[in-house]
Every structure is written in structure tokens, then in C-alpha cells.
Amino acid sequence: FGYESLFKEYLNGTVTEVWIEDPYIRHTHQLYNFLRFCEMLIKNPCKVKTIHLLTSLDEGCGRVQQSSGLEEIKQSLRNHGVLLEIEYSSSVHDREIRCVYNNTLIFM
Template sequence: MTQNHVPGMETSAVSVLKRAVELDHSSRFQESLVCYQEGIQLLLDVLKAIKDDSKKAHYREKIKGYMERAEQIKDHLTREKEEGKYHEQIKISENATGFSYDALFKPYISETLTEVWVEDPYIRHIHQLYNFLRFCEMLLKAPCKVKKIHLLTSQDDGENSSQQSSALAEIKQSLQSQQVALDIQYSSTIHDREIRFNNGWIIKIGRGLDYFKKPKGRFSIGYCDYDLRECQETTVDVFHTKHTKTT
């Protein structure tokens, strides 16, 4: 890295670490830990590139402080997980942005994740089917080795029933080409919405995967990038269990 790149890297580090501190103060510890780790790595890269000794000393001190806080959070999370007490709540406000599936699920995805269960009664209409497809794409791009995805939803018995079954069949076939199996089950009594990861995380979203607002137009910002798409108000509850249900 050249000296010319340092200011940009410094700006990025400050931005990520500012977010880490905000999340930390909001008791969103798992998310803050991810940001602390990213920010620390950026500062370490800056440290390698700068020549000024006083600046180096300043950054070493900063890194030390952030590392100590990250370790405290890691210990706290480990204790809560071990005791089965972990519960975090994220409130998505009306018209909020920055809550794409990548952003929301990233803190809970790890290399040990291989199997996912999605229970959502509303994977029926075209935009909901696309939501599920985007969720699957997010898992394929994430740093994990997902081999199986289970979907439990309700069957559309109206005029869109063939659209639902053909779309899910296409998603299944497409995932198969990526060496991921999709198991589809239907229930007429399903009501709750829940996503379970076999690394112990359970994410319950009030609106399920369907918490995005309809874009204002096909060429409006947020149509393609869901981090820029406005959301509907909903609550996300995150739990951790050592004994994840497998059925």
C-alpha cells in the first residue's frame, strides 16, 4: 500500500470503528464485534504504511484499546451463549435503509454454518419469491459452506399457485448446480417466521424476509441494491442456542 492510499484507509477505519462503538452502546454486541474486527484490521493496514513514528505510536495505542474492547465483548458473548441467555433485539424503523440481507445476517454467519432452516408463511408472491432467492444468493456469497436449505412455507392455492411451485422448483434446480440442496415443505397452519442456522443462531423477523418497501419505480435508487431500499417497520430478535432444532 502506498502513502497515497493511507488517508482513504484511515477514513474507512474511522467510519467502521465509529459504527462499532454505536452498536456497542446499543448493546448490539455481535454486530459491534464484527465492526471492531474489521476496523482493527484496517488500522493495522494503516500502521504498516505510515512512516511517522509519533503517528505509529498513536495508532498502536488506538488499536490496543479497540482490541481490548473486542476481547471483552467476545468473552461476554461466549458466556451468554454458554449459559443460553443470549438475546439481542434490532428495531428496523419505518423507511430505514442499510438492512439488506447481507447487512442483517452477516454477524451470524460463520465458517461452521452448513445448514439453514427458513420458516416463513409468505414465500408466495413474485416479490417474496425473489426475496427468498436473494437470501439464498447471500448465503452462497457468504464465508460459509451451506450444503442444505430447508424452506417451510404456505402453499398458494389461488391463481399464483403454479407461479409459486415453478419458481421454487427453478430455485431448487439452480441451487443444485451450486451443490446446495433445497428441501421444500408446505404447511397450512404455519404462522411464525423464523430462520435457524446450525451454528446456533436463531433470527426471528416480525415480517419474515418481506420487510422491504416496494421501490418507487423500476429506475429508482434501491431497486437493485437492497442496502438502499427503504424498509417497513419491524423487529428482529436474535437468539443463540447450543441445541438448534433440526426439524
């Protein structure tokens, strides 16, 4: 299964914002999966303009890789007219995706 098959029914032309909480967007494969999810949002008919990411900061030697990887994704999204807002928290521990449909928040 790909992201499209999992999320297609939730993504339509009225989605304007997506909020993602995932404490583990740190390593290369996690950054790649996040990028693939963002690409799926851009390819779908939804009108996502802002993606909010809440994650934890890598406490080890991977901090530079994490921040540079997220900055690359941020720039790529900006080139497609999408704003990526990144926030770090040491207390985030669950994964969650929320979408805003016509100013109404929906949990997925």
C-alpha cells in the same frame, strides 16, 4: 439495509444448514426476496449445504407460479452444490430463520 448487513455476523464458515419458516413465499416479489437471501448464503464464507424451507401453499391461482418459481430456485441452488428442501404446511404462520453451527442450532 441489505441481507448481508443484517445477517453477516451470524454467517461464518461453520454454518452448514439453514431452516427458514415463512408462510408467504408465494408471489413474485416474495420468491425474489427468498432467492436474494439464498444468494447471500452462497456468497458468504459459510458452508451451507442444505436450506430447509417451510412455507404455505398458495391456495389461489398463483399456485403454479409459486411451485415453478421454487423449483427454479431449487435447481439454481443445486447447481451451486446446495440442496433446497421444500415443505408445505397449512399451519405455519410465523417467520423464523435458524442456522446449524457445528451441529448446534441457533435462532436468528
